[in-house]
Amino acid sequence: SDLVPEFQALWTAAQRRPDRQQRGEVKLTRDGGERTLLVRIAAERLAGELLGFVVTFDDVTELLSAQRAAAWADVARRIAHEIKNPLTPIQLSAERLKRKYQGEVTSDPETFAACTDTIVRQVEDIGRMVDEFSSFARMPQPSIGRENLSNLIREVVVLERSRASDIAIELNLPEGDMMLRCDRRQVSRALTNILKNAAESIESRLVREQADDGTSAPGRIAVSVADGRGQGGDESVAVVIEDNGVGLPEAGRERLTEPYVTTRTKGTGLGLAIVRKIMEDHQGGLRLEDRPGGGARITLVFRDMEETANDGEKDPMKVATGLGLG
Ligand SMILES: Nc1ncnc2c1ncn2[C@@H]1O[C@H](COP(=O)(O)OP(=O)(O)O)[C@@H](O)[C@H]1O
Numbered sequence: 001s002d003l004v005p006e007f008q009a010l011w012t013a014a015q016r017r018p019d020r021q022q023r024g025e026v027k028l029t030r031d032g033g034e035r036t037l038l039v040r041i042a043a044e045r046l047a048g049e050l051l052g053f054v055v056t057f058d059d060v061t062e063l064l065s066a067q068r069a070a071a072w073a074d075v076a077r078r079i080a081h082e083i084k085n086p087l088t089p090i091q092l093s094a095e096r097l098k099r100k101y102q103g104e105v106t107s108d109p110e111t112f113a114a115c116t117d118t119i120v121r122q123v124e125d126i127g128r129m130v131d132e133f134s135s136f137a138r139m140p141q142p143s144i145g146r147e148n149l150s151n152l153i154r155e156v157v158v159l160e161r162s163r164a165s166d167i168a169i170e171l172n173l174p175e176g177d178m179m180l181r182c183d184r185r186q187v188s189r190a191l192t193n194i195l196k197n198a199a200e201s202i203e204s205r206l207v208r209e210q211a212d213d214g215t216s217a218p219g220r221i222a223v224s225v226a227d228g229r230g231q232g233g234d235e236s237v238a239v240v241i242e243d244n245g246v247g248l249p250e251a252g253r254e255r256l257t258e259p260y261v262t263t264r265t266k267g268t269g270l271g272l273a274i275v276r277k278i279m280e281d282h283q284g285g286l287r288l289e290d291r292p293g294g295g296a297r298i299t300l301v302f303r304d305m306e307e308t309a310n311d312g313e314k315d316p317m318k319v320a321t322g323l324g325l326g
Pocket residue numbers: 193197198201243245246247248249256257261262263264266267268269270271272273295296
C-alpha cells in the first residue's frame with residue numbers, strides 16, 4: 001500500500017480478516033487517465049501460519065465502459081420504443097378527424113385544418129428524431145452478407161425521390177450489378193442519412209435565397225459510384241453524394257461527425273455520427289468536402305468485408321457478464 005495508496009482500504013481489511021479473501025474495485029488516476037482495477041487480496045498460509053498476502057488485480061476499465069454503454073443503449077432503446085408506440089394512433093386520429101369533420105366544421109374551418117396539420121407534422125418530426133436516436137443507441141454489430149449494392153442504392157434513391165419530390169436526384173451507376181459484402185440495412189441507413197442532409201441543405205439554400213432576391217437554381221443531388229475493385233486500385237467502392245445546398249459550415253468541420261453536433265435548429269446531430277460509426281464498422285471511410293460550384297460533396301468508401309454469422313457473440317453486455325464480473 002506504500003506503492004499504490006489506493007489499495008490501502010482493501011489492504012487494511014485483509015490484515016484484519018486474514019481468513020477471508022478481500023475483493024474490490026479500485027480507481028487509479030495516473031498520467032491524467034483513470035483506470036479501474038478489480039483487486040483481490042488473499043492470505044497465504046502454511047500449516048496455519050500466515051506467510052503473507054497475495055494481491056492480484058485485473059484492469060477492468062474497458063469492460064466497465066462496455067457495460068455502461070450497453071446499459072445506456074438498452075435504456076435508450078426502451079424509451080424510444082415507448083415514445084414511438086403512441087405516435088401512430090395520434091397521427092391516424094388527427095388525420096381521421098380532419099378527413100371526417102373537415103366539411104362539418106363551419107365556425108372556423110381554417111383553424112381546424114391548421115391544427116390537425118400541425119399535429120400530423122409534429123408527430124412525424126418526433127418519430128424521425130426517435131428513429132435516429134434509437135438507431136444510434138442500437139447500432140448492432142454489422143451482419144455482413146453479399147449484397148447487390150446497385151439495387152440497394154436504387155432503392156434508397158427511389159425512396160428519397162418520393163420524399164423530396166422537388167429535388168432532382170441523379171444517379172450514375174456503373175453498368176451491371178455491383179456486389180459488395182456489407183450490412184445492407186446499415187449501408188441503406190448511411191446513404192439515407194447523407195441524402196437527407198443533402199435535401200435539408202438545399203431547402204435551407206432555397207429559403208435563404210427566397211428571402212434575398214427570389215431567384216434560385218433548382219435543387220439537385222447527384223449520386224455516383226466508382227468501383228475500384230479488380231483494377232489494381234485500392235480495392236474499394238466509393239459512393240459520392242453531391243448537392244447544391246448551402247454547403248458545409250466553415251467552422252468546426254472536423255466535429256460534424258460527433259454525436260449531437262448540429263447547426264440546424266431541428267437537428268439531432270446524430271445523422272453523421274451514425275454514418276461514421278457504420279463506416280468504421282465497415283472498415284471504410286467518410287470524407288466531407290466542398291463541392292466545386294457550391295454545396296457539399298460527401299464520399300463513402302466501402303471495402304468488401306468478411307461474411308459473418310451474426311451470433312451476438314460481440315454484444316458487449318454478454319462479453320462483460322460472460323467474464324463473471326460483479
Ligand atoms: N450536405 C450537407 N450540406 C451542408 N451541411 C451539412 C451537410 N451534411 C451535414 N451538414 C452539416 O453537418 C451537421 C451535422 O449533420 P448531422 O449529423 O446529420 O445532424 P443534423 O442533420 O441533425 O444536423 C449539420 O447540422 C450541418 O451543419
